[in-house]
Amino acid sequence: MSALSDILCVFLGGCFGAMLRGFLSARFDGNILESYPWGTFAANMAASLLLGIGMGAMLSPAVPRAFGMFFDVGFCAALSTFSSLAWQIAELLRNKFYARTLVYAFATFAFGLVLFLIPYLVFGVFMA
Amino acid sequence: MGGFLRKQMHIWCVAFGGGLGALTRYAISSIIENGVLAVLVCNIAGSFLLAFFVELRKRVHPDFDRLVSVGFCGGLSVFASFSRNAVFEISHGRFLLFLLNVFGNFALCLLAILLAEYIAEKSAARKFFHPSRLSLLVSKFRRLGRGIFGGRGQ
Numbered sequence: 001m002s003a004l005s006d007i008l009c010v011f012l013g014g015c016f017g018a019m020l021r022g023f024l025s026a027r028f029d030g031n032i033l034e035s036y037p038w039g040t041f042a043a044n045m046a047a048s049l050l051l052g053i054g055m056g057a058m059l060s061p062a063v064p065r066a067f068g069m070f071f072d073v074g075f076c077a078a079l080s081t082f083s084s085l086a087w088q089i090a091e092l093l094r095n096k097f098y099a100r101t102l103v104y105a106f107a108t109f110a111f112g113l114v115l116f117l118i119p120y121l122v123f124g125v126f127m128a
Numbered sequence: 129m130g131g132f133l134r135k136q137m138h139i140w141c142v143a144f145g146g147g148l149g150a151l152t153r154y155a156i157s158s159i160i161e162n163g164v165l166a167v168l169v170c171n172i173a174g175s176f177l178l179a180f181f182v183e184l185r186k187r188v189h190p191d192f193d194r195l196v197s198v199g200f201c202g203g204l205s206v207f208a209s210f211s212r213n214a215v216f217e218i219s220h221g222r223f224l225l226f227l228l229n230v231f232g233n234f235a236l237c238l239l240a241i242l243l244a245e246y247i248a249e250k251s252a253a254r255k256f257f258h259p260s261r262l263s264l265l266v267s268k269f270r271r272l273g274r275g276i277f278g279g280r281g282q
Contacts, residue, residue: 010154011147014203018146019139022198047208055212072209073154078146080207083174086237090179093238105234112211120215 006069013074017047021079032091036104040084044108045115047080052116056123141191145199149174153204164213164229167206168236174205175237179244183252205237 021043028039054071057063085108092101156173157166178201185193210233217226
């Protein structure tokens, strides 16, 4: 029973995450050679921030396991993507936009870390 | 209701692909105990799939293309868990693992994309995925279907 509810939670979370990411990338990703792919960037950043909030909330034992499955394994993971990121980096490198590649990769990496860390630390302070 | 469902078909395709990708990632992470390694494997697999079918995807229905590329590959690969792992590695003082994780993810996913494109190009040159071969397969199935269900098919 637990396995079935896990599967359902992960699937539903994945559906919602992918829908939101699909909307963001369809709306805000332009031609990669003309501008930064803001949609994918926003999806990754939002996912990191929400995962930080979720992990912080999950420090409390009152939060059920199903929420972790839905939010962490399902929603946040499907909202963020690494395959599109790697594809965009490869495309930028192929067209010899080296500076833009570095800025995009480093910004995604650094802001992703920071946006996860801040809410997680805030929750840790309030929970302690 | 039916009209609404049909008009929004591309959205449901992305959602369904994302759900399937998330389930696949869940299965992989339950097989591979190490969380960091599981994320790495999922990211490499997602990147490889995305690049491998890039030529083939132009020949299928755009909704199916979205299901695979935006939905499944995006749901399979993950950035949020990667940054969480990186943060936890730094906070536990495992700097070597942190560096391995970061460079492993970026470098191996790029390599996976290049490798996938190379293999796809090779197999296209050998006409492995050539349309003529696909249509041959389709006509074989049609003939089989006519054999089973009688000769009313086209």
